[in-house]
Amino acid sequence: MASEAAAQMNFQTMEHPAPMPIDQRTQVLLTPGFGTQFTDHMVSIEWSDTRGWHNGVIGPRHPIQLDPAAAVLHYAQEIFEGLKAYRHPDGTAALFRPEANAKRFNDSARRMAMPELPEEMFLEAIRLLVEKDNGWIPEEEGSSLYLRPFMFASEAFLGVRPAKRYKFLVIASPAGNYFKSGAPAVSIWVSSDYTRAAPGGTGAAKCGGNYAASLVPQAEAIERGHDQVVFLDAAERKWIEELGGMNLFFVFDDGRVLTPALTGTILPGITRNSLITLLREEGLTVEEGRYSLEQWREDATTGKLVETFACGTAAVVTAVGRVSGHDGEFTIGTGGPGQLTQKMKDRLTGIQRGLVADSHGWVKKLG
Known part of the structure; x- marks a missing residue:
């Protein structure tokens, strides 16, 4: 069932009109910090109680427009994951146990009364973003491309019940050491x-x-x-x-x-x-x-x-x-x-x- 849903999701690709220049990106990757710099693109998918998962897009990272009554702002229906893409010695990119993140994401979704995302769709969204922003993976020892998949209730309403509309997004951030002090x-x-x-x-x-x-x-x-x-x-x-x-x-x-x-x-x-x-x-x-x-x-x-x-x-x-x-x-x-x-x-x-x-x-x- 999940494989069928993933196969039916045709992601629309939108090109970034002005990605960060390569020389500027190179400087960012030398000292990326943690969670303060972001790549050019993101992935988004929508869900509704009538259409299920639809409108998959990989395109320029941009601000999210929300109605002031969006359920996430009032009832905190929101979950997220964290995983990394690494640059291997042969130049390829690799993920570590992404299927475990996909499973845990759905475990969280069930607890928060949110729709489950087919695991294959989760993995495809991750793959698309890493492929698109491959040049953002740092190569310094201890560094990586941190990936943040997340989902929130986007339906505009006031009332204590599970929302009927959600957005799933994936953003990425080049990352160095988590602790700034660098202490042993x-x-x-x-x-x-x-x-x-x-x-x-x-x-x-x-x-x-x-x-x-x-x-x-x-x-x-x-x-x-x-x-x-x-x-x-x-x-x-x-x-x-x-x-x-x-x-x-x-x-x-x-x-x-x-x-x-x-x-x-x-x-x-x-x-x-x-x-x-x-x-x-x-x-x-x-x-x-x-x-x-x-x-x-x-x-x-x-x-x-x-x-x-x-x-x-x-x-x-x-x-x-x-x-x-x-x-x-x-x-x-x-x-x-x-x-x-x-x-x-x-x-x-x-x-x-x-x-x-x-x-x-x-x-x-x-x-």
């Missing part, structure tokens, strides 16, 4: 006043509201000199869940690795899933379970915990060196990246960039 390890602030998600809520959906709720505690973390905030569970305020936009892993001196279990309040990260597979291939025991803040502090203090790292599409794998909260501060290991953290980062980024053999079929070449 990040420090995090434990939020004891705010929680990210509660059981039965939208914690497992990649929707804007989850991130909006994290902005105040994230600002608090930055004001206190930290890079990120870590959230505890909403019920007992004791169990570690995740950072504002990344999952966590804990490495112990006996070779065990623990990551918080997916209980519906944590985003099921694709990087997280990939690392679990790679860690087990290293012969390590990986557990998915609960880990308290108190135990985290004790294990770090006694040396039982030797490493902690965060992971996500944007930052990939990042060591956590210092943890602070209202109850004090503790350091993990030496305060810098540990041996396993660096090894897993090198292996994962090596697969993504075509430098390490991909035995799982995760890398999708685009030519």
Whole structure:
């Protein structure tokens, strides 16, 4: 059914009348930053309850015109994804596990009462944009083309019900390091006043509201000199869940690795899933379970915990060196990246960039 829908979508191509000059684009790609520069084109598809998915277009990136009563502005029906295109040594472009993003996108859509997008249509939209803006993929180490597919309710109405019209778009942004400091390890602030998600809520959906709720505690973390905030569970305020936009892993001196279990309040990260597979291939025991803040502090203090790292599409794998909260501060290991953290980062980024053999079929070449 999905394949049939994708085959029926004939994307209209609209040429950009004034794309960024190549010399200017080259300068942008030398220091792209993260999420501040954008490519020339975008993809858009519309959905309505009467026509389904229609009007697929790849054309110049431009502002979106919305009615003031558009449902997304009042009831927050909005979801998004994040993935990257990489330049491989042979000059081709490649994606990392895009079908997993397509699946998670639809998981989010169902939770937010939005229409599902056929996975083949999602993948074709990504392919078209990367193909069109291929020259925007940076080649510097650690850089990539960040892709942002998203969908929002565009129907103009006031009333609490699922909208009957939606827009799906894909935009792209050349990206360097996610953390501006470039530090070998990040420090995090434990939020004891705010929680990210509660059981039965939208914690497992990649929707804007989850991130909006994290902005105040994230600002608090930055004001206190930290890079990120870590959230505890909403019920007992004791169990570690995740950072504002990344999952966590804990490495112990006996070779065990623990990551918080997916209980519906944590985003099921694709990087997280990939690392679990790679860690087990290293012969390590990986557990998915609960880990308290108190135990985290004790294990770090006694040396039982030797490493902690965060992971996500944007930052990939990042060591956590210092943890602070209202109850004090503790350091993990030496305060810098540990041996396993660096090894897993090198292996994962090596697969993504075509430098390490991909035995799982995760890398999708685009030519």
